[in-house]
Amino acid sequence: MIRAAVAGASGYAGGEILRLLLSHPEVEIGAVTAGSSAGQRLGDLHPHLMPLADRLVQDTTLEVLAGHDVVFLALPHGHSAALAAQLPEQVTVIDCGADFRLRDETAWTSYYDTPYAGSWAYGLPELLAAGSKQRVALTGQRRVAVPGCYPTAVSLALAPGFAAGVLSPQGVVVVAASGTSGAGKSLKPHLLGSEVLGAMSPYGVGGTHRHTPEIEQNLTAAGGADVRVSFTPTLAPMARGILATCTAALATGADPAAVRAVWLEAYADEPFVHVLPEDQWPSTAAVLGSNNVQLQLAVDERVGRVVVVAAIDNLTKGTAGAAVQCLNLALGLPETVGLPVAGVAP
Structure with missing residues (x-):
């Protein structure tokens, strides 16, 4: 043991x-x-x-x-x-x-x-970087840095498009909503139930959130070109979950009809990352308590942008699930051992 x-x-x-x-x-x-x-x-x-x-x-x-x-x-x-x-x-x-x-x-x-x-070795196994998945760098590691919860959702949402060259590195915009557990367990007045229930509010506006450089680091590694992201997090009246809406311009010459296939190919064999059937959109409730990532995308041809929506449980796949996943890789165990693949509902 x-x-x-x-x-x-x-x-x-x-x-x-x-x-x-x-x-x-x-x-x-x-x-x-x-x-x-x-x-x-x-x-x-x-x-x-x-x-x-x-x-x-x-x-x-x-x-x-x-x-x-x-x-x-x-x-x-x-x-x-x-x-x-x-x-x-x-x-x-x-x-x-x-x-x-x-x-x-x-x-x-x-x-x-x-x-x-x-x-340290960056603990997001499914992340595309330099033509391969990050899990290659995690096998046998003795020091691993687990990603932030927002970077997990945003990086997995957009990395395939940058790796395949179908997204432009300029003008990337992300707006993401998180449950209050993302702020930790310490008592804070703005996280009291009476302040949060029935309300949504932004924070870390204008590029000041500390996860911004981590997101940019990951997306730059995926595509090889410098990526800058306008990232706005919001606080949602729920305990757990992240819903990230990520948009990027379609690269010059990219075929809108071929975009979806890029994500399907990137995650075809991933046990925890799921590109949903067309017209089904991610929900934080559907990933509650699981190590899953739900993704869906659409091409807004009118403005030439790709929209990718990701849902994760910020405490499971966004933190602890990733930690256990990295434990398995570091010690040579099957990557999925001990990790829940079904959410809790309702």
Whole structure:
């Protein structure tokens, strides 16, 4: 059995990792750790995790994390690097924060207020880059950076078009709605039920959201040309889910009738990425609790643009599901082991 520890287990991401690991036949859950929640019962923090309810949350220390084969880091952005640097090289470390996602130091310092820590293998197996899928770079890795939730949805929505040369890198626009769990578990007045219910609101407007450089990094890698994205996230009155509406100009000379085939070919063999039948559009409800990505696209010939809509569960495929998927690749297990392929409805 693979012995795994989860640091940051008190938060939404940590709790979701534990939920998935409970169904993983090759993993034994070891230490569960946190900061201010240390000493509490896990069942008081995550009542839905009944098999682990009586576990006590421990302090996040090297001593507690020692002796594990895998350590998942579900810590706030900027907190993973120092801890990761002290973990042994033979331990597989999977970081769900942003610390190691960006390859460009300037991009990091423009959006984050902690020192640049470098980059790790990027944990989005289905991403097209340089003519192949990213899973090639993840097999056997001991250090993996899990993507952000918005970049997961947007990158998988648009990367095939850039890789095939049917999308123009200029004028890419994305508007995406996320559930409140994307903001984490800390108490924030603007996330109170009375503020969120019955309302939608934008944030990070004007290119200021920290996922912007990550999205641009992925799409640039897919197509080989510099991509700039106008990204506007919005907060939706739901707990989980992302619905991303992504548009890009049709490349000069691209045949509108052949566009759909590009996405069908790119994801034909992917177990978690699904291009829906024509006229069926993605829904966040349909992917709830699953590691699935639902995609649909249309060509707006009147304005010469391609519209791709993606739906994911931000806590599953957008965070914890990707982490477990990367665990499987890193340790040579079947990629789908322990990952839910059906959503929860209604």
